[in-house]
Amino acid sequence: MPSAASALWYVVPGHAELRSEPLAAPGDGHALVRSLFSLVSRGTERLVFTGQVPQSEWQRMRAPLQAGDFPFPVKYGYAAVGEVMEGPADIRGRHVFALHPHQDWFVAPLSWLTALPAGLPPRRAVLAAxxxxxxxxxxxxxxxxxxxxxxxxxxxxxxxxxxxxxxxxxxxxxxxxxxxxxxxxxxxxxxxxxxxxxxxxxxxxxxxxxxxxxxxxxxxxxxxxxxxxxxxxxxxxxxxxxxxxxxxxxxxxxxxxSQVGHVAPAVRARWSHGRRLAKALELLRDPALDRLLDQDIAFHDMPAACPALFAAQATGLTAVIGYSEAPKAG
CATH class of the missing domain: 3.40.50.720 (NAD(P)-binding Rossmann-like Domain)
Known part of the structure; x- marks a missing residue:
């Protein structure tokens, strides 16, 4: 496994950079994941990138596996898909979805990883959130x-x-x-x-x-x-x-x-967050949904791409970050 990972950090209003950080071996109950794709949540991440998250929401707005604190610097994101490289035998080699920021390799608790259903391509699975x-x-x-x-x-x-x-x-x-x-x-x-x-x-x-x-x-x-x-x-x-x-x-x-942080009251007695996420992944099996993924950006190009990506006049739907052959941060 690599000794370090590269992650995208929003560091001051209007500026992002790749940072290198140590990558520990996965312990019990954890797995090592190699990222394949992650999705930019343009609306929410525009507010993060421009420093417009109100102070009253700094704690409630935290992504599940976020690092850093609002307003800056912060490692943010919640739609990553990758391949499990180290972990229990029943999940090793599987493609998984994780509520993880944009990062090329990461270690996460098994409870935060959801295996993709058969027939769902990893690139489309970034739409799960x-x-x-x-x-x-x-x-x-x-x-x-x-x-x-x-x-x-x-x-x-x-x-x-x-x-x-x-x-x-x-x-x-x-x-x-x-x-x-x-x-x-x-x-x-x-x-x-x-x-x-x-x-x-x-x-x-x-x-x-x-x-x-x-x-x-x-x-x-x-x-x-x-x-x-x-x-x-x-x-x-x-x-x-x-x-x-x-x-x-x-x-x-x-x-x-309506906000996704809590399961809707009408079904909350029977639906957990995990059950809802599993259903969302099943619903993504339709190839017609690929049309929503209208922009691809290489991970190492993200710092330069962010200003245009989050500009007020940007008209694209979303951006998929690809991690193949992405160089490490310095």
Whole structure:
């Protein structure tokens, strides 16, 4: 095994670097993993990279295997897929998903590793955390067959929500976004697409994922009488005005939050985090989901790529970090 690993650290606002750190041999209950791919969570990691995680959330925002502390320097990330190189015989050589930051080799507790189901390619498996978020949101919103469902925001999570909703029998699903290039993704998943300004007020259930105040306003306007809006966006330090005057109360609208840190209350008695993650991985078996992985970046190129990747005007969906032949940090 190598004696050191290379990891991506966000060190000051707008700057990242690769750092070398010692790599200990795995002890009992642990395994050594060689990273194959990891996913950049563009929305959340943009806030980390730019130093916009509010101090009140520094502890709650910690990733499970994060190193360092907010605001900086911090080693952050939660969507890694790799191959177990050392560990118990029943998992050695298996491809696993781990809630680990971006790092080429790492040692992790076995309890934090989930073996990929048969037929799931490692590159697509990096979507597991996002699929968990989408699945949890459907549970929070109590999505049902036959509903008129609107998703405002066609980012990676919004499109996964639309993908799941479109598979509910009889559901009528529309995705709304200002970026018309997202139309092909929505339609490929069985949903219609429109600009937010074109929405009417007929939705039974609305998911908001755009992380922009105008998106929340569009979500509220898209609601029919007694509809539910599931707010999935996280705004960091930004204060967001919501249009709770006008007809909000007389139409008896319900605005709720959804966040993946806790299993949705509707199913929590029977579903653990582990069971939910296993189901999310199963749901990723569909090759149609590969279209969401629209950018590949070599691990050693990440420090240089981060400013453009997290720029406010960046239009790509997400980025997959590849670890083959990545040189060690100095």
């Amino acid at each position: 996002n699929m968990e978020t989408a699945l949890n949101a459907l549970w929070d919103g109590e999505a049902l067959p036959g509903q008129r469902i609107v998703v405002v925001g066609a980012g990676i999570v919004g499109l996964l929500v639309a993908y799941l909703c479109a598979r509910l029998p009889g559901a009528d699903v529309t995705v709304a976004d200002v970026l018309t290039q997202r139309k092909a993704h929505a339609e490929a998943f069985g949903a219609r697409f429109c600009h937010p300004d074109a929405l009417d007020d007929s939705a039974d259930l609305v998911f908001h994922t755009s992380a922009h105040p105008s998106g929340l306003a569009a979500a509220l306007l898209a609601c029919a009488h007694e509809a539910t809006i599931v707010e999935m966006s996280w705004y960091g330090e930004k204060q967001v005005a919501a249009a709770l005057g006008g007809a909000f109360h007389v139409r008896r609208l319900r605005l709720i939050s």
